Amino acid sequence: MARGVxxxxxxxxxVSVEEFVPARGLRVDVMxxxxxxxxxVIECKSSRADFQSxxxxxxxxxxxxxxxxxxxxxxxxxxxxxETGLIIADPxxxxxxxxAPEDRLPAARRKVLIxxxxxxxxxxxxxxxxxxxxGLVSP
Amino acid sequence: MARGVxxxxxxxxxVSVEEFVPARGLRVDVMxxxxxxxxxVIECKSSRADFQSxxxxxxxxxxxxxxxxxxxxxxxxxxxxxETGLIIADPxxxxxxxxAPEDRLPAARRKVLIxxxxxxxxxxxxxxxxxxxxGLVSP
Numbered sequence: 001m002a003r004g005v006x007x008x009x010x011x012x013x014x015v016s017v018e019e020f021v022p023a024r025g026l027r028v029d030v031m032x033x034x035x036x037x038x039x040x041v042i043e044c045k046s047s048r049a050d051f052q053s054x055x056x057x058x059x060x061x062x063x064x065x066x067x068x069x070x071x072x073x074x075x076x077x078x079x080x081x082x083e084t085g086l087i088i089a090d091p092x093x094x095x096x097x098x099x100a101p102e103d104r105l106p107a108a109r110r111k112v113l114i115x116x117x118x119x120x121x122x123x124x125x126x127x128x129x130x131x132x133x134x135g136l137v138s139p
Numbered sequence: 140m141a142r143g144v145x146x147x148x149x150x151x152x153x154v155s156v157e158e159f160v161p162a163r164g165l166r167v168d169v170m171x172x173x174x175x176x177x178x179x180v181i182e183c184k185s186s187r188a189d190f191q192s193x194x195x196x197x198x199x200x201x202x203x204x205x206x207x208x209x210x211x212x213x214x215x216x217x218x219x220x221x222e223t224g225l226i227i228a229d230p231x232x233x234x235x236x237x238x239a240p241e242d243r244l245p246a247a248r249r250k251v252l253i254x255x256x257x258x259x260x261x262x263x264x265x266x267x268x269x270x271x272x273x274g275l276v277s278p
Contacts, residue, residue: 015261122154
């Protein structure tokens, strides 16, 4: 599902990474970065139970400009809070059904997050291109 | 050689990408990003002829905080301008022999470059993880 979300973000002119850590103890499923520096968090939920056991999501709101859920067609979307965005996704593609309201990040936090995003993406890229590098960095 | 440079940068706490385009018409071999947002350009030269045919390198100085050459042990390093950094590299590792002088980027340009770096790294990462995305973006 994260793959379909990433593909749709590409169509919107965004890039994205998975399993992004905006701050210690937090890990978002997908972080999207737009052409103007917009940061979107997308949390993927596979089922009602998966959503109901998530006690952390409100902690992500302050680390993005917009917050979305990504679920599949079978998900009971009435469970999801209205003031969040909604993406319907499958492994191949996705679509924004309800745009999330914007709550813009302070400039200093955006700057830190974009640098973290750059570091995250470059590390993962290097690990794929050069598995030999893995011995050089701590896990 | 770029791989050895990238490995050494990892040891220094930097991440890096290859073939980075800081501005239209420019393409640097390796762009390194440090933990404090430092941006280093490293141009790899395989031979005297390769260096002497490079008419563009001075145009890269304004897109980084520090500029380095990376060459192998056989390269005639006396050809290289003194006011640049020097890295000796092979495919497996590298070492900074002469630290480049620092000429700090203006904050606005650094911000743009770090966002471009993030976009570049995330695009390349996604293309490796999901080759199916390639049809969605222009080349």
